[in-house]
Amino acid sequence: MKIRIQHDKHGFRMTNHTMNKKDFPIFKKNPGLVYLDNAATSLKPKCVIDAVNDYFSNYSANVHRGIYDLSAKATSSYEGSRETVREFINAASTKEVIFTHGATEAINMVALSWGVQNLKSGDEVILTISEHHSNLVPWQLVAKKTNCAIRFVDIDDNGVLNLAQLSKLLSRRTKIVALPHVSNALGTINPIKTMIQKAHAVGIKVLVDAAQSAPHLPIDMQQLDCDFLAFSGHKMCGPTGIGVLYAKERILENMQPIFGGGDMISEVYTTHSKWNSLPWKFEAGTPAIAEAIGLGEAIKYLKKIGMDEIKKHDAELLEFAIKRLQKIPGVKLFGPLDPKIQSGILSFNIDGIHPHDVAEILNGENIAVRAGHHCCMPLMQRLEISATVRASFYLYNDERDVEKLAHGIKKAIEIFNFSH
Ligand code: 7TS
Numbered sequence: 283m284k285i286r287i288q289h290d291k292h293g294f295r296m297t298n299h300t301m302n303k304k305d306f307p308i309f310k311k312n313p314g315l316v317y318l319d320n321a322a323t324s325l326k327p328k329c330v331i332d333a334v335n336d337y338f339s340n341y342s343a344n345v346h347r348g349i350y351d352l353s354a355k356a357t358s359s360y361e362g363s364r365e366t367v368r369e370f371i372n373a374a375s376t377k378e379v380i381f382t383h384g385a386t387e388a389i390n391m392v393a394l395s396w397g398v399q400n401l402k403s404g405d406e407v408i409l410t411i412s413e414h415h416s417n418l419v420p421w422q423l424v425a426k427k428t429n430c431a432i433r434f435v436d437i438d439d440n441g442v443l444n445l446a447q448l449s450k451l452l453s454r455r456t457k458i459v460a461l462p463h464v465s466n467a468l469g470t471i472n473p474i475k476t477m478i479q480k481a482h483a484v485g486i487k488v489l490v491d492a493a494q495s496a497p498h499l500p501i502d503m504q505q506l507d508c509d510f511l512a513f514s515g516h517k518m519c520g521p522t523g524i525g526v527l528y529a530k531e532r533i534l535e536n537m538q539p540i541f542g543g544g545d546m547i548s549e550v551y552t553t554h555s556k557w558n559s560l561p562w563k564f565e566a567g568t569p570a571i572a573e574a575i576g577l578g579e580a581i582k583y584l585k586k587i588g589m590d591e592i593k594k595h596d597a598e599l600l601e602f603a604i605k606r607l608q609k610i611p612g613v614k615l616f617g618p619l620d621p622k623i624q625s626g627i628l629s630f631n632i633d634g635i636h637p638h639d640v641a642e643i644l645n646g647e648n649i650a651v652r653a654g655h656h657c658c659m660p661l662m663q664r665l666e667i668s669a670t671v672r673a674s675f676y677l678y679n680d681e682r683d684v685e686k687l688a689h690g691i692k693k694a695i696e697i698f699n700f701s702h
Contacts, residue, residue: 302587302678305328305329305678306325307326307331308326309678316647316649316650317679318673318675319651320517322517322652323517324497324516324517324518325678326519326521327580329579329582330520332579333575333576333578334572334573334575337359337571337572341356342356343355344356344568345571346562356571359571359578360575362578363574363577364376366582367526370584371526372502373528374504377531377560378503378528380527380534380565381561382512382524382527383525383570384523384525385491385492385525386525387525387527389416389420389512391527391564392420392510392512393420393424394423395537395538396537398424398428399536399538401424401430402428403428403429404429406431406451406455407421407431407433407458408456408458408461409421409461410435411434411435411437411660412468412658412664413462413491413658413660414466414491415657416493417491418660431455435448435461437470440617440618440619441465441617442470445473445477449480456481457486458488458489459486459487460489460491460510461474461488461490462490463490464498465617465661466493466627467616467629467656467662468617468661469494469624470624471495471622471623471624475505478506478507487510488510490508493513493517494627495625497518497519497584497676498592498596498626500590500593501589503528509529511526511527511528512528515577515580518580519580520573520577520580521576521580523573524574524576526577527564534561534564537564539557539563539566541564541566542555542566543566545566546564596625596626596675598621599675599679600626603673603675606687607630609688610688610692610695612633612695613630614631615630616670626676627672627674628674628675629672629673630670630672631669631671632671632694635695635698636669637653638654639698640671644671644687644691644694647689647690649687651671651674653669653672654669655668655669656670
């Protein structure tokens with residue numbers, strides 16, 4: 283789908299994405315909503331809500347069991363979504379696509395299965411200082427179990443990773459590098475391809491936390507060649523409670539499941555069990571069927587627009603937002619402030635006003651942003667701040683939303699100047 287550019291009566295740029303606000307029922311109930319918390323979770327288009335409803339209303343049977351028609355339909359929709367995900371990330375096979383509850387569970391699975399099996403005292407895991415806690419705490423749990431050490435690649439004051447330091451940290455002790463594709467607090471797009479190549483050149487595995495990139499950027503497993511990739515459905519127009527762990531087939535073949543139960547076995551005896559084939563070996567129990575079907579529908583929706591178009595839209599809107607907020611005295615912006623290396627996330631603070639107060643005043647203007655440490659406490663410690671206000675954009679946001687944000691910020695400044 284090509285982006286049509288039009289301007290509204292105030293001269294703000296509208297794309298067919300923003301005109302497609304009509305795809306998202308939440309705007310019908312709340313037409314003035316300025317939703318800028320997409321890094322936390324995205325809104326859901328009607329087609330996704332309908333797909334979930336359709337499953338519950340018309341064929342809500344369990345998967346992989348029944349011979350009867352309803353179960354066969356549920357199974358083919360569930361497995362059809364797996365193929366949709368495979369194609370979306372260009373994985374070699376659906377054996378490499380494991381449904382999880384989200385990015386957090388996917389990373390925990392790698393840490394607690396691959397990590398516990400492969401790490402020992404003296405080994406090192408390399409992370410970045412800008413990790414979401416979901417890609418830090420699981421490795422701390424593994425470090426406790428295995429006695430391995432965790433090392434951190436630093437950033438500069440603009441949130442850009444220190445690649446030279448990564449090269450220095452990589453050693454015979456390093457077993458895995460785990461890093462975010464896009465920082466959820468600063469929006470920095472990390473040069474993961476280069477980092478993967480550096481790590482692979484010395485035989486080190488790489489996990490990419492794609493929670494903030496899968497919704498916004500094209501992702502291709504054949505091109506990137508990472509060993510593990512994790513992302514969540516709910517940040518990319520899909521339902522909550524569903525996510526994906528991608529891993530290379532030969533790695534998964536050697537990994538032990540961490541959850542046991544129905545569906546993940548082929549044979550069970552009183553003394554031992556044999557595992558099911560991939561990917562089901564890692565999907566114990568009844569899966570999130572409706573949610574997986576909803577995720578498949580969300581991916582179809584995104585693909586109809588085109589991931590390249592979404593990337594372009596987000597970059598243009600971010601550039602507009604940076605320029606607009608830079609004009610407001612007292613506003614300090616964080617991150618690279620360059621849409622080429624920053625995805626649709628803009629963190630800022632206002633002199634003398636606590637981020638939570640800013641978010642509350644913006645809420646009064648029907649503008650939803652997040653204030654806090656964004657589950658990145660070590661990053662906040664590195665930047666010597668306790669919190670930021672974060673505006674995060676997606677395909678239904680437009681320049682008018684940014685303009686309303688700018689007005690809301692000015693209002694916050696006025697209120698605080700008046701009351702002090
Ligand atoms: N990794 C990154 C980079 C994230 O941004 C998040 C969630 C996760 C992992 C975990 O995803 P989950 O779906 O399993 O929870 N990030 C955010 C956020 O920035 N605000 O709320 C959730």
